Amino acid sequence: MENLPSELSLKIFCLLDQQNLANAQQVCRKWKELASDNKVWRTLFKERWGINQAAFFAPSPCKSWKDVYEVQDRCDRVGLGLKIIREGGDYFLVHQGEIQRFLGSRRGITGGNDAMRDRDEQPCAGILDQILFFSVDLEVATRDAKRFRV
Numbered sequence: 835m836e837n838l839p840s841e842l843s844l845k846i847f848c849l850l851d852q853q854n855l856a857n858a859q860q861v862c863r864k865w866k867e868l869a870s871d872n873k874v875w876r877t878l879f880k881e882r883w884g885i886n887q888a889a890f891f892a893p894s895p896c897k898s899w900k901d902v903y904e905v906q907d908r909c910d911r912v913g914l915g916l917k918i919i920r921e922g923g924d925y926f927l928v929h930q931g932e933i934q935r936f937l938g939s940r941r942g943i944t945g946g947n948d949a950m951r952d953r954d955e956q957p958c959a960g961i962l963d964q965i966l967f968f969s970v971d972l973e974v975a976t977r978d979a980k981r982f983r984v
Contacts, residue, residue: 843868848877852907875899879906905931 838846847868850858855878858869868874876899880888883906893902909931912919917928918937925937 840868844871844873847871847874850874852878852903870898870900872899875903879903907931908933 847855847858850869855869855874859866876888879891879899879902882903883891887906891902891906893899908919908928912928912931914930919926919928924939926933927935927937
């Protein structure tokens with residue numbers, strides 16, 4: 835792949851889907867650059883949502899097609915309203931597909947008294963963050979109970 839011209843490599847990357855592009859970005863610096871190219875993400879956006887949507891959602895100069903793709907994908911997954919989502923171990927406040935605020939992470943918390951101690955040691959940004967974390971924790975804790983009730 836190192837000997838291939840960049841134009842040919844880009845054409846190959848245009849054939850990949852979102853997940854494979856994310857994996858390709860982690861291989862090496864050259865692949866990260868190729869998999870982040872605007873052409874690749876514009877092609878992926880057009881394939882998924884069509885040329886009319888691509889014209890409507892064309893990115894501003896400060897954003898890339900990858901950013902626009904991620905926002906549109908998030909809108910499809912969680913909707914346009916105000917939501918708290920978890921991606922991996924991190925929690926985010928999302929409005930209209932845009933991440934408005936990073937709420938924190940639950941990585942490394944084991945449960946019980948250790949969890950309370952870890953929570954107290956983390957810097958507290960305010961009561962709003964604590965309420966949001968409580969509501970997300972409550973939602974996660976009751977998800978299985980809701981599923982079995984139906």
